[in-house]
Amino acid sequence: MDALYARFGTRLSRFALSLLGDQDAAQDAVQETFLAVWQSAGTYQGGSSVSTWLLGICRNKVRDQLRRRPPPTEPLNGAGGLVSPGSGEEAVELWACFRQMDEDDQELIQLVFHQGLSLQEVAEVLGIPVGTVKSRTFYARRRLRQLLRGGDSE
Amino acid sequence: MPCQEVQELLPWIANQTASPSERRQVFAHIAVCATCRRELVEVVALARRVESATEALPGPARAVDHLALLEEAGLPPLVAELVRGARSLVRQGVVVSLGLPWVAPLTVRV
Incomplete structure (x- = not known):
């Protein structure tokens, strides 16, 4: 368990934080991920890589956190808890746009561009066909680009 | 294409x-x-x-509490007690590793 955490803890934490925008909630999601791993380690079939398996569990825990969260009373503006005082202007702008995308699009952008998953791995983590991953990622990245250029997401 | x-x-x-x-x-x-x-x-x-x-995002804010995980996972209290004891011994510098499969790695982090 320690070896898994040492290897994947930071990666999962950043994944969860980028989607939740809150460090405590992200840490809870990661903790719940490792608890689920502990409880279900015997069910790992070895069909997917360990990182894909962990990301799939973590993604579900993030979804649980989002479901438990009360709906925002105001539109999301700014980069929220995703930037620190040392963050560059580019990162601030990116997160501000990222937070305006819907959760499905955020997941895809993170899984492909930060986690570096292959098409098949993204399909496995999200439980959707490869063709759907391709088309949804196409529109998600278009949306993000549009937002970064100052346009609305729709 | x-x-x-x-x-x-x-x-x-x-x-x-x-x-x-x-x-x-x-x-x-x-x-x-x-x-x-x-x-x-x-x-x-x-x-x-x-x-x-x-x-550039911060990494984990706090280490995962593996003992809490073990307890939450519903392991027998005796196992959790063993782990707690092992951590205490390591903190006191009495032992470095107990050689137990999932207690030993825990002792490295305490």
């Missing part, structure tokens, strides 16, 4: 996980299609931007 298909594959060209056959088809296409070539440049830039912003 038509432009739409090429453009749908570009994120996996950018993250370098496309298959050799997909890479061949995409690069054959962009060699003769300026639109898709520009699109690839934009996708690569976007990928780098997302990666660098995410890498």
